[in-house]
Amino acid sequence: MAGYKGSDIEDVDQFLKGDDLQSEREKTIGQHIGYRYDVNLVPDYDLITPFLQGYIEFMGWDDLNWLEDIHLGYDDGKPAVFDRNINGWIAIPDDMKLPDNQPERDMLAREILIKFQMSPDHPLVDLNKAYRSF
Amino acid sequence: MAGVTQDQDTIAEEMGMHTIPLRGRDIKTMFRVETEGGYGYPFAKDVDFNKRAEIDCEGKGCTFVNKRIRELMDEGHGTIVLKNPGAQHSLVVGILNRLNIIIDGSLGYFGCGLLDGPNVRISGRVGWSFGENMMAGTAIVEKNAGSTFGAALRGGDLVCRRSAGSRTGIDQKGGTIIVGGDTGAFSGFMMQRGRMVICGNAGKNLGDSMYDGTIYVGGEIQDLGVDAVQGDLTDADRAWLTRKLKMYELLPKKGVEHFTKIVAGKQLWNYDNLEPTEKKIIL
Numbered sequence: 001m002a003g004y005k006g007s008d009i010e011d012v013d014q015f016l017k018g019d020d021l022q023s024e025r026e027k028t029i030g031q032h033i034g035y036r037y038d039v040n041l042v043p044d045y046d047l048i049t050p051f052l053q054g055y056i057e058f059m060g061w062d063d064l065n066w067l068e069d070i071h072l073g074y075d076d077g078k079p080a081v082f083d084r085n086i087n088g089w090i091a092i093p094d095d096m097k098l099p100d101n102q103p104e105r106d107m108l109a110r111e112i113l114i115k116f117q118m119s120p121d122h123p124l125v126d127l128n129k130a131y132r133s134f
Numbered sequence: 135m136a137g138v139t140q141d142q143d144t145i146a147e148e149m150g151m152h153t154i155p156l157r158g159r160d161i162k163t164m165f166r167v168e169t170e171g172g173y174g175y176p177f178a179k180d181v182d183f184n185k186r187a188e189i190d191c192e193g194k195g196c197t198f199v200n201k202r203i204r205e206l207m208d209e210g211h212g213t214i215v216l217k218n219p220g221a222q223h224s225l226v227v228g229i230l231n232r233l234n235i236i237i238d239g240s241l242g243y244f245g246c247g248l249l250d251g252p253n254v255r256i257s258g259r260v261g262w263s264f265g266e267n268m269m270a271g272t273a274i275v276e277k278n279a280g281s282t283f284g285a286a287l288r289g290g291d292l293v294c295r296r297s298a299g300s301r302t303g304i305d306q307k308g309g310t311i312i313v314g315g316d317t318g319a320f321s322g323f324m325m326q327r328g329r330m331v332i333c334g335n336a337g338k339n340l341g342d343s344m345y346d347g348t349i350y351v352g353g354e355i356q357d358l359g360v361d362a363v364q365g366d367l368t369d370a371d372r373a374w375l376t377r378k379l380k381m382y383e384l385l386p387k388k389g390v391e392h393f394t395k396i397v398a399g400k401q402l403w404n405y406d407n408l409e410p411t412e413k414k415i416i417l
Binding site for chain 2: 040041042045054055058059060061062063065066068069084114117118119120122124125128129132
């Protein structure tokens with residue numbers, strides 16, 4: 001699996017283990033830069049979850065659509081998924097057990113992201129009330 | 135707040151001003167994954183795909199038509215047919231909902247921009263920047279598309295069954311663009327993420343300055359742009375291409391083995407200059 005700067009990710013937990021600050025920039029800011037996983041990895045549809053299947057059917061799509069671009073990333077040494085609607089990372093709870101392979105982790109990330117985005121507690125709900133003009 | 139005295143600092147703080155450190159600008163919000171939510175945004179309209187309505191666009195401007203679409207969604211219509219669109223510009227934009235839209239005719243510039251969820255089918259042609267900044271959903275154009283088809287696409291599937299103009303998928307940030315025919319020069323220019331499939335030929339400078347993402351080309355490539363290089367077509371690529379092209383009835387009879395894969399050469403990568411994480415949500 002390709003990774004940051006084209007390096008190979010041999011261990012799925014590579015970014016979760018130890019103080020793995022690599023570049024000068026990371027050392028300066030004292031944290032990982034999250035975009036270090038393979039953003040080109042295509043989903044394995046055999047691993048799709050019932051929740052995601054329900055979402056696809058609800059939307060009237062034939063596949064994961066935009067969720068094909070969603071992967072479990074690793075930010076600041078913790079598993080996280082990026083939410084484009086808030087331009088921020090959602091950290092996965094510490095007590096949540098991660099699968100031992102990236103394709104299954106990606107499915108988990110997709111499910112968490114949808115649950116978060118569709119929640120009435122999502123920050124977009126307040127932004128929508130305040131600024132939506134049409 | 136350099137250059138001010140301690141007293142001034144205190145006064146400023148009492149007035150509500152304070153220094154914000156550049157490091158650690160985290161916004162921590164608590165969220166429980168068990169929180170009840172549906173499959174749509176909390177502010178989305180509750181529509182029924184089986185409830186159908188029509189809008190005759192003849193003699194009406196884009197503002198009227200776009201507003202009318204929202205009114206029909208408020209009434210629960212999940213399938214809306216636009217008749218006589220007359221190649222008007224900026225039709226069907228900013229819809230953040232599940233919805234079926236059928237456009238019986240052609241669109242002008244900036245059609246179907248900023249979509250987040252709908253499924254759109256257009257029987258005619260589309261002008262410049264169709265599907266610009268689309269977030270999610272599907273949009274299928276039965277005939278040709280103009281320049282900058284899918285500009286800054288962020289998600290979803292954008293399909294042109296025939297050919298698209300130059301700079302197709304310029305600044306693409308995600309999602310999938312499929313062109314059944316050829317594309318013009320500078321397609322995939324500054325691509326950052328996502329996938330583009332060109333079943334026919336690609337024009338000059340394909341993938342120029344692409345940062346990431348993947349371009350698959352079924353025909354000839356006139357030439358490659360800066361930092362666009364050929365990659366290896368993997369089994370995962372073949373499976374994905376076959377599934378996706380079959381979904382839109384664009385799978386060539388000879389399969390996908392002949393497709394060329396183009397990726398970023400990574401010579402332009404400069405992730406180290408990215409800002410650190412700005413916001414975090416803690417589940």
